Amino acid sequence: MEYSGPKHKLEVTLPSEREIVMTRVLDAPARLVFDAFTKPELIRRWLLGPDGFSMSVCDVDLRVGGKFHYVWRKDDGGREFGINGTYREIAPLARIVHGENFDEPFYPGEAQVTTAFAEKGGATTVTMTMAFDTREIRDGAIESGMESGIVASYDRLERILQEG
DSSP states (O other): OOOOSOSSOOEEEOOSTTEEEEEEEESSOHHHHHHHHHOHHHHHHHOOOSTTEEEEEEEEOOSTTOEEEEEEEETTTOOEEEEEEEEEEEETTTEEEEEEEESSOSSSSOEEEEEEEEEETTEEEEEEEEEOSSHHHHHHHHHTTHHHHHHHHHHHHHHHHHHO
């Protein structure tokens, strides 16, 4: 099957002073989407942000209390940056909750990230809620340009899911 571009767009809302909610529908069952969010061999293929980045570290200990660590590298020899966190809740095919910190923080504190997966008619809606300590931190995250990296990553994931 040839990929013809994203059928669904990323929807970003700010439901409270401290939260960002990002929602995207992916045309694949929850089982495949959940795997893409939890298996290092799949994460490395899609969670890359804009073109020109690769993931040099992708460690996942998928259990409550387990940790994850991702490091991205700009392919042209540029800088590296990473995030790490601890899983707080895992409900297979339905929900993952984790804390998240950047290795070199561009905002203070830890974000709590809740990712929900809801399958209907063979498509899965992914809803990621990021809760920050303050409105100022949330606004800084929005202004960082993270949305364009998330859009690029989800578009890449959609292509991978279409490939089968």
